[in-house]
Amino acid sequence: MTGPGSPAPRQFAFTTRAHVAVDDATGESIGLDEVDIRVGWLLDLIVAAGTELVSRLWQPVTFDVLAAGLDGQDRRLPAQGHVAAARLGWHPHYPDGIYVPSRVSRVVTAQVMATLRTLAYRDTAITALFERFDPATGRIAPPTAAADRVPLGFARGVRRQLIAHARREGAAPSTRLRITDVQEPPQTSAMARLSAADRQLAQITATDRELVLTVKLPTCPAPAGRAQWRSVRVTAAIPGHLHGRAITDWHLPTLVLDRKGLLWQCAATELVPAGDLGSATVAVGVDWSPSTLGAAAITTENPDGLSSDYRGVTYDDRGLGTKLTRLQTEGQMLHRKAARLTRLAATAPPEVRAQLEEKIAVLDGHRTAVGVKRGKINRELAFHFGRQVTDYAEAAGATVIAVEDLTTLETRGHGRVNNNRAAQSARRKAVTSLAHTAAGIGVTVVTVPARGSSAQCPGCDEPLARPGGYHTAWCPDCRVGGNRDHIAGVNLAKRALLGRGKATRRRGQLPAIRVAEHAPVRKSRDKTSPTPPRPRHRRVRRSQPTTTPRSGVTPNRHVPAPEASVWDTVQPTPPHDDAGSRDTRTSPTNATPVARSMRYT
Template sequence: MTVALTATATCTAGAARVVSGTPEKPGLPQPVNRRMLVERAGFLTALVQQLAGGLLATAWTERHLDQLAAGVDAEGRRLPSKGWMALRRLGWIPLIPAGVRVPDRVLRAAGEETARALRLALHRSAVTAAIIATWPADPRRRTTDDWALLRRHLPAGTDNATIRNRTRQIASFAARHGRLPDGFTELETPPTISAQVLLAAADRQLVRVERLDGNRARLWVQLPTVPAPASYRDWAWHDIIVPLPPTVAPTAKLCTPTLRLREGRVRLDLPFETVVEAAPLAGHTRAIGADWGYNTLLTAAVAEPEPAGTVVCSGRALRFDAAGVSRKLDRLRAHRETLKTKITHLERLAAGRHSGLDPAAAAKLDLLRQEHQRVCARIRNLGRALAWSGARWLIDQAHAAGATVVYLEDLTSMEAPGSSKAWNRRLSNATRGVLADAVRHLGMREQVAVVTVPARGTSSGCPRCGNKLRHVQAPDNHKPANPWALCACGHSTDRDFSAAQRIAARGLAGQHRTTRNRAG
């Protein structure tokens, strides 16, 4: 079976020209320098952000979310899957400023941004409504009957971490206002619309993309030549050459990109599709099980099934030790929290004064905000690089061991223990989610099946006998701690390695029940 593997390459716009006609009949082309291209792309992103933000603020009500969640329009017809089309079916159209002429395809891009933000809020809204409807007498300690009632109202698949976080959010609102919120939209404000343009929501009347050769692509896109275009004469086709990175194969199919600005340049998130053979779900004779650790990013074990139905694991532990980068991330997260505390303090001072902050404090607040953005960007880039490095290591280990499948712990159920701020920082990051996505992508591209297994009991159960393990400081130090695992059957090894063996055994024993989801 073949599947279309979709990936996204971040490209930077190169040489550009503006034409007086259309891509079919360009007319007289004129070169556009980088400053002018960035300026005109900024006109488009600002216009889409304004239109989408206004529509989102209008639709951020319980009534609008209920209409969207119903999935049908006023005539009972099913809503389309395309977001902008669904909003139009419901009669929700962005409000165009007076005197501004906007092509219909730009309205589609703004509607798609709004629809995605609203659809992402539907699950949170349903969870919030269920918790409010079944609010217990003591939200910190629900009884068995309280949990049973709540589960009947919650959407399917809601995990305990989501319930806990939403309960804390609602309890905080009740403590401030002396009552429960009327709904989700009162509990949360509308999200900020990103400064980007989803060109995929448009068609050939606004954007076209074609490949020139193995290293370059051409993007035709209509951009406004002024900040507030008053007529269609203020819109012009721009011919932009896009250099392609080496990760885009010459045979890959190019899709419509997303346009945004970053660091004074026009960036394009260019999706591309490659047809690959799907790895089999069952019939594996050698596998690698990987466990997400606290101190070590990944700990893996090689396992093979036996004819008797048992699973034999290798005694050699495979570890991806990124302690240096992990400590750097911990320091950056702590620094980010310190900056956020100072920013919040100054913002409260500004809100409590009629005259606002004095010039020196205002300058300090701007400097703190800039530093906070810089640290956040550093954390994202470093975490992404760490995740992809770990994914590459895991797939390489699978090739070296001759394994055809990688079993990963279901990372979505991993929760912060709440014991200290330091541990919460280490567990609440998004690196493990990026890692799982990267392993799936690399595995699909290189014919290695990547399967997630339930995480419950992988660290607490013995991989030999299944009994409960004792977690101690070391083999010769039985003080309760996390690093080492002991069992009455004689099993004694590192806790993460023990969990990796159990994950591999669980995956191989249940491979005949493996199914595919939307992630592959």
């Protein structure tokens, strides 16, 4: 069954941790610390083999083969990384005397192939950008064809690599420049992607509340035979937010070790309502704001055309943005201080260098802790933002949410500090969280062009005036205006409705609308956007203890406050053995004469 509203499968990720581990053969309990040690030995083998394989394949011919996508017999390379590596004859090597199962080698080759395939795109881009690079000026000429265009942030990174290479080499090379000429082989991540293996290495089963993973782990750092690989059955709890969801399949996790021990990075497949982008008539536009994470507005398509009430809603980050700014400033300060001590340690005497290196290690530890805090806050901020925007779209009856294309969005013109702060905001994480949350109710998230969304009028497509400064916008011809972020949300929603039939879909990415079309959006007198709920806080005085009134006595609920003067700055001295509690009544001495004597003396 297919169509709007019908169930459609989608994959999502989550994390969990084990709480019980037993030996699969004997059933004896194993400590979690022992499991962490054995998983660490497995990751050491994977990292060593992956590093050796990447170093051996770090040649231009490797990227030529990956760019062509064909093996030695001109057959198309399969999507599975370990199968493609087997066809090409790329196998990892291990030290003599160490036995590693073939399924672990599958994990190694799958992770290496994923890295090399990603870098194959960078190799092609480096070659294309080098042809337009001028070593004398350090600039890259604009592209002449649409196929040569790359994201601006990506082009800046390649430009820095080309400038550094030109400084090292001096003269411009006459041959084709490749990625192997401008950077070293990448590091292999310490993780075990078990999804590349089969049941001989790992298998997973699920109950109502728990996941049971059976995986083979080494019993020593250098296993010499099959007997030194034993299966361990590890049990982890299913997170509470997944209980009761229509999950059809649980996939093998990726094992990593962090500061708390073994972490499962899991994936699952569930059924969600299928979205219908082609028949959308109400759209929500989300504009990324420099002052807060984002703002949303609604555009509706009627038989008379597009309309909007131009009343949006701005996301309230509950003070998390201020905390992120403080942590970012602190992290940058720690980075600058560590960089300065590193420069001093390079020319310092040995005894002073040792002291400086100890300080640098402490600063690096603090900087890592700050990064962990920022990551947690960004995750909380992203999912809270996704939940609020999804509820806003559901209340308005929208079936599509339009967000700005982050590949074409560049923060500039607000100063170095503000540009850096906006560039490090959790926008991409917020988009992922929004797409995940919206898909649960059948709402589709699409990306639309960002250029001119907050600078052009949704009605006449002319530049907007700024009568009240940066955060306001006004069109004197259409007589519409308001918050610039809400105006941008109307423009983004309009682009989603006009280009819904021309959206392009690529695997692993959101549906994208590449061209921004224009149609006038008239101002509707009717209220079309929902009013967001506002929390009402009840003021409670917690300083007074709660007492039970005596029966038959009417309590005095309203006690008038004593009269106070603006000069009442002298507090009466409490009597002896009194700490100034509320139960002790002080003398009703008026402080006005005392204040007057202080004033006129």
